Amino acid sequence: MRVRPLLAFTVCWVFGSSLACLLSGISLWAAWAGCSLCLPLLQRLTAQRMGLVLMCWLSLTLSALYWEWTDSRNSSELPGQLNISAEGLQGSMVHVTGALATGVEVDGDKAQFRLRLQNIQLRQGPIVQSSELVLIQIKLNAQPEQKLAQSWRRGDVVRLTGELQQPARAGNFGGFDYRKYLRTQRIHWLLKGAGASNLQMLKSPSWSRYSLLRLNDGIRASLSESMNSLFEPKVNAGYMKGLVLGITDDYDPEQYRHFTLLGLTHILAISGMHVAVYVAVLHRLFLWLRFSRERSLLLIMLLVPVYVLLSGASPSVVRAGIMSIIGLYALRKGVLRDGMNILSAAALIMLLIEPYFLLNVSFQLSFLVTAGLIVYVPLLQPLLSRLPIILRGSIAVTVAAQMVSFPLTIYYFNQFSILSLAANFILVPFITFLVLPLGAAALLVSWVWLDGARGMAWLAERLNTLTFAVVQWMNGYESFRTVWASPSLLWIFMYYVMLYMLFKLFQQWHAVRNPPTSRWSEEDTVPLIHSDNRTEISRGPGVRSSDLHPAAAGSPEWSAITGGRDRLPGAGTAVGRRFGLYQGLALVLSAIILFAMLNGAYSSSGAYGGRGIVQFLDIGQGDSILITTPAGRHLLVDGGGTIDFGKPKDTWRQRRDPYEVGAKTLVPLLQQRGVHQLDAVIATHGDADHIGGLQAVLDTLPVKKLVFNGTLTGKDKLDRLIETALDKHIPLYQAEQGMGLTVDKNTRLEFIFPGVSEQTSESSVLPIVKEQNPLSLAFRLDMEGGSYLFTGDMDIGAETQLLGDIRTSGQKNQSGDSSTALSARLMYSPVDVLKVAHHGSKSSTSADWLEFWRPKASVISAGKHNLYGHPNADALKRLGEAHSQVYRTDTMGEIQMQAIDGKVKVRTMYSGDK
Numbered sequence: 001m002r003v004r005p006l007l008a009f010t011v012c013w014v015f016g017s018s019l020a021c022l023l024s025g026i027s028l029w030a031a032w033a034g035c036s037l038c039l040p041l042l043q044r045l046t047a048q049r050m051g052l053v054l055m056c057w058l059s060l061t062l063s064a065l066y067w068e069w070t071d072s073r074n075s076s077e078l079p080g081q082l083n084i085s086a087e088g089l090q091g092s093m094v095h096v097t098g099a100l101a102t103g104v105e106v107d108g109d110k111a112q113f114r115l116r117l118q119n120i121q122l123r124q125g126p127i128v129q130s131s132e133l134v135l136i137q138i139k140l141n142a143q144p145e146q147k148l149a150q151s152w153r154r155g156d157v158v159r160l161t162g163e164l165q166q167p168a169r170a171g172n173f174g175g176f177d178y179r180k181y182l183r184t185q186r187i188h189w190l191l192k193g194a195g196a197s198n199l200q201m202l203k204s205p206s207w208s209r210y211s212l213l214r215l216n217d218g219i220r221a222s223l224s225e226s227m228n229s230l231f232e233p234k235v236n237a238g239y240m241k242g243l244v245l246g247i248t249d250d251y252d253p254e255q256y257r258h259f260t261l262l263g264l265t266h267i268l269a270i271s272g273m274h275v276a277v278y279v280a281v282l283h284r285l286f287l288w289l290r291f292s293r294e295r296s297l298l299l300i301m302l303l304v305p306v307y308v309l310l311s312g313a314s315p316s317v318v319r320a321g322i323m324s325i326i327g328l329y330a331l332r333k334g335v336l337r338d339g340m341n342i343l344s345a346a347a348l349i350m351l352l353i354e355p356y357f358l359l360n361v362s363f364q365l366s367f368l369v370t371a372g373l374i375v376y377v378p379l380l381q382p383l384l385s386r387l388p389i390i391l392r393g394s395i396a397v398t399v400a401a402q403m404v405s406f407p408l409t410i411y412y413f414n415q416f417s418i419l420s421l422a423a424n425f426i427l428v429p430f431i432t433f434l435v436l437p438l439g440a441a442a443l444l445v446s447w448v449w450l451d452g453a454r455g456m457a458w459l460a461e462r463l464n465t466l467t468f469a470v471v472q473w474m475n476g477y478e479s480f481r482t483v484w485a486s487p488s489l490l491w492i493f494m495y496y497v498m499l500y501m502l503f504k505l506f507q508q509w510h511a512v513r514n515p516p517t518s519r520w521s522e523e524d525t526v527p528l529i530h531s532d533n534r535t536e537i538s539r540g541p542g543v544r545s546s547d548l549h550p551a552a553a554g555s556p557e558w559s560a561i562t563g564g565r566d567r568l569p570g571a572g573t574a575v576g577r578r579f580g581l582y583q584g585l586a587l588v589l590s591a592i593i594l595f596a597m598l599n600g601a602y603s604s605s606g607a608y609g610g611r612g613i614v615q616f617l618d619i620g621q622g623d624s625i626l627i628t629t630p631a632g633r634h635l636l637v638d639g640g641g642t643i644d645f646g647k648p649k650d651t652w653r654q655r656r657d658p659y660e661v662g663a664k665t666l667v668p669l670l671q672q673r674g675v676h677q678l679d680a681v682i683a684t685h686g687d688a689d690h691i692g693g694l695q696a697v698l699d700t701l702p703v704k705k706l707v708f709n710g711t712l713t714g715k716d717k718l719d720r721l722i723e724t725a726l727d728k729h730i731p732l733y734q735a736e737q738g739m740g741l742t743v744d745k746n747t748r749l750e751f752i753f754p755g756v757s758e759q760t761s762e763s764s765v766l767p768i769v770k771e772q773n774p775l776s777l778a779f780r781l782d783m784e785g786g787s788y789l790f791t792g793d794m795d796i797g798a799e800t801q802l803l804g805d806i807r808t809s810g811q812k813n814q815s816g817d818s819s820t821a822l823s824a825r826l827m828y829s830p831v832d833v834l835k836v837a838h839h840g841s842k843s844s845t846s847a848d849w850l851e852f853w854r855p856k857a858s859v860i861s862a863g864k865h866n867l868y869g870h871p872n873a874d875a876l877k878r879l880g881e882a883h884s885q886v887y888r889t890d891t892m893g894e895i896q897m898q899a900i901d902g903k904v905k906v907r908t909m910y911s912g913d914k
Contacts, residue, residue: 005052010344012056013351016063017358020071022489028064035060063351070355076188078120078164081128090166095121096191097159097202099210101133103217104152105249109653111138111149111196114187118157133186136162138193143652145196154217155210157202162193171618172894173909174486174672175665184356216309220247223310226446230457236464239268240439243431246270246312253657258471261481263402263409263420267431269362270311272320272370277437278307279324297332301325315350315363319370322346339374343367361412365405372404373397379503383510398425403499407492410484410601414671418480427467435463483701485604485674491597498594505587604674612747612783616835616887616895617669618909619661621863621870622689623792625835626670630784631744633679637790639666641692641717662693667700677702679743682735682779683721684792685772686713691721698724707741709754709777710734711769735777737805746784753778753794753802773838774798780831786899787829789853791837791844799837799849806852830854832904833897834884835861840871850882857885857897857904864890888912 019031036057043053079086098117105112117130138160140146152158167190170177182188193199224247231237238250251268259265279300286296301324308321323346330342347367350357357363380396387395402421410416417423438460446453475481487495615626622640629635640661670678681703683691697703698721706725712718725732741749754775769775776792794802834855837844839862858879862870871888879886887895893909 004338004341004344005055006341006348007344008052008056009059010348012059013063013348014358016060017067017351017355019060020064020067021358028068032061032064066352067355074183074186077130077132078189081130082120082122082125084122086166089122089164092122092164093161094123094164094191095159095161096134097157098134099204099208100152100154100156100158101210103154104149106140106146106149107249108655108658109140109650110655111140111146111152112136113152115158115191132188134164134189134191135167135182135187136160136191136193138162138196138198141195141197146652148196152199152201153214155204155208155214157204158199159202160191160193160199162191162198165190165192169910170893171889171909172665172669173896175618175669175894184359213309220245220310220312223247223443226443230442230446230453231461235468236461239464240460242268243436244439244443245310246274246314246317248312250656255468255471258468258475260413261415261475262417262423262471263405264423264427264471266365267428269314270317271366272316272323273432274311274436275304275307275317275320275324279304279328294332297328301328304328315357315360316366318350319346319363319366322349323370340371343370343374361408365408368408369401369404373400375500376400376404376503379507382507382514385514394425394429398428404496407487407495411486411492414484414486414668414674416482416484417474418482419474419477423471423474427470430463431467435460435467438463478702482602483671483674483676484602486672487601491601495594495597498590498597502587502590502594505583505590508583509587602674611898611900612786614781614783614788614833614897616859616861616889616897617666618889618893619665619693619861621839621866621868622661622693623684623835623839623861624666624693625790625861626673626675627747627781627783628673629744629747631746633743633747634670634675634677635680635682635743635749636670636678636694636697637682638684638690638792639681639693639695639697641688641690643688643692660693660696662696663700666693667696670697670701675701677704680705680707680741682777683708684777684790685709685775686711686715686718686769687772687793688715688717690792692717695721695724698728698730703728703730705731705733707733707735707777709772709775710736710766711772711775712766713770713772714768735779748782749779750782751777751779752806753798755801755805776837778802784899785902786833786897786904787831788833788835788897789831789855790835793838793844795838795843796846796849799844799846803848803852832856832899834858836871836875836879838870839866839868840875840888841868842872842874845875845878847878847881850878850884854882855884857887857906859895859897860886860888860890862888862890866890 019035020028023031039053039057043050076086079089082089084092096115096117097119098115101114101116103113113136115134115136117132117134119127120130121127138149140149166188167179167182169179223245224241227241227245228237231240234250235252235255238252239255241247242251246269248268256265256268259268282300282303283296286299291299304321304324308317311317323342326342326345350363377396377400380400381392384392384395398421402424406416438456442453442456442460445456610630612630613628615628617624617626617640619640621643623638624640625637627635627637642659642661678697678701681694681697683694683706685691686708695717698706703725706721712722722732724730735751737752737755739751741751743749754777773793773795774797776794776798778789778791778794778798781788781790791799831853832855834850834853834857836858840860860871871890876886887906887908889895891910891912895909896907898905898907
């Protein structure tokens, strides 16, 4: 195998940066020492020159040091500059002056942008100079302020007053951590202000570091307005702006979700194919203008950065732009004619400029998929030799892209549609070669012939309608949608190793069984046409740029490979060796191992070493508890909810994609833990902060049964939830006192409230009860020797009523009456864990209640800094007097409990300083 020093250097650079990112302190340097000690062994195993091995060691060492140096400097300077701790600075009112470092995003009643500080003043203290980057969030007070906020531009110098806040940390294990995300953007503080009038414009310099980007913003805004005038309705305009210009602000959230479910979001991002088409068009234009080859290539190299800026400069398009420039330079100079070397150079340049690109999902997918296409497509193509050339290339590319992106897809998004392969094969060329050029042409023609441009836009809209219909139709087959727990990094690494071994061995086996009938000539080339998730490979004698699709002519990968130095395996030579027994066994073993890895990853549906676990999720002001049994069954108790206080006249405040706890927090958490289906969803009562998030759960995951208290609230959320359950044929169960549910041999639920007298089971119409708290379902869970009591939002009146029922039941049992609804065991059996009712309000959890159940531990689910003052100080006092250990989601984040050897083990996201 031909050695690529640049590739080896870049791989080691990435590996060293990854080590420094994952480890720290002694662990990091122990790993570095271990890698250093392995160098002689590596040199002997690979039979490579010691100089190359030392170069790899130097790359690994320098990258780790570079990451540590960068990371150590990535901290807030404000506490030191203001002479106050970060905790003391939290929530402080400050006056700041600075320049807008980005454009302004206006969404409903929120305006957001990044500000490069020039000075900051704490209360009436001294003015302190600072250059830190902060994220500004302004809540607009009236609709006219939207237009005012939209007039603010990058580079404007402003003064405003607001409250400093640290970004929120992840509240749940494996949840999205906003603070860590912003830290990779070198932002450590949010500054929240009220009203656009709070921002005062100051005199801006005629030229600053933002001037070029400000001009670019203006051009993009003008192009965006042109697209808005061409395309109707708004969903088409937003879709085409993203497709052609990389402007994603106006994507329809529901349409974007449909594309995501089918693994098609890469179509909606400016990527390598867009750059290739741009370069190809320029190439053809300069040929028509009779420019020389050298001048054409130089001009294209200079114009590529212009397109990168106009398209938004996302990591994927920056990668494609850098590869284009390097590839065109290589074509002009006749050097570095190798696609993998070009890819390596692009990755190295980007990581030197910004090491945190390594943590960017777009960066990871872009480079891994591109590398995967270069490696795997040549291995796949010979296996498809019986197919027509056009289908052969498209199928090889689609299969390779899907297989290479699969591990990262399930790691970050935890779902994969089996129809994704078909959707990509059909829709990607349709959109790339029809919709995208048509939309771009309509935009260009609109500058000189508006009527003609609108005709093109009309045709593009019809194609979009067809695209949306196909996507929605495919998403209708929910049985093809699979949910995967996030795999480990070791699993991902082994997946790529086994996939390569499988394809390599299979290609060798195929080459032995189908030896080539003729040798290729020296002029034969293997042109590679690249986009992030799409590549086409054609082969045959005498391929020239003029023979290819326009996207191929400017492709850096095609430029790198036309030198003929990288051929398909077996190209130009006959296979002279046999496929022996050991190779056959290795092929079979690779397939078995890969299948076992996939099966194991899919089967890990949230089980915790075969033990049951109760997970009190942090979903803000509300309740949501996930119960996973020893047999891997899943029960969800409540789903939280986002309470909307808006009025009909305030529709302008509505966000394009408003935060909804079910879709944004709960469902991703369930998927991240590999919950394929829920054996039961229990809605304790109909209040929005308990059932609001369940709508997204029923829309996304299979549910076997929905248990509720048998009443309606007369409000839309619960009505819609019941209708969804009926439409999906989910059985509905009305729980009442005395009912039980055996989940597995180690898990049993017993419902203890409300009593039968509270239900209206004789009528076929569900009663409407507006006050739901007194009818909250209460049940006891016994699992692996641990006992848990769940109480919804019961108030003291309901607690008193239940205690009376239990005591009456005990008296009847003592007199020999066996027809009681409650077992005597409940009367005398305390619980290990109590889920405190109503978020720890004053009107729940009486002293009598605590004395009866004697919980060793109590869990309070409440939102941080909630408006209700939960948990109440009196309730906390009563819990303390009952000697019950209190755990709170508002300060500790998610709380997980397991019963091991008769004792409940507790794990919290934080120690209590959240």
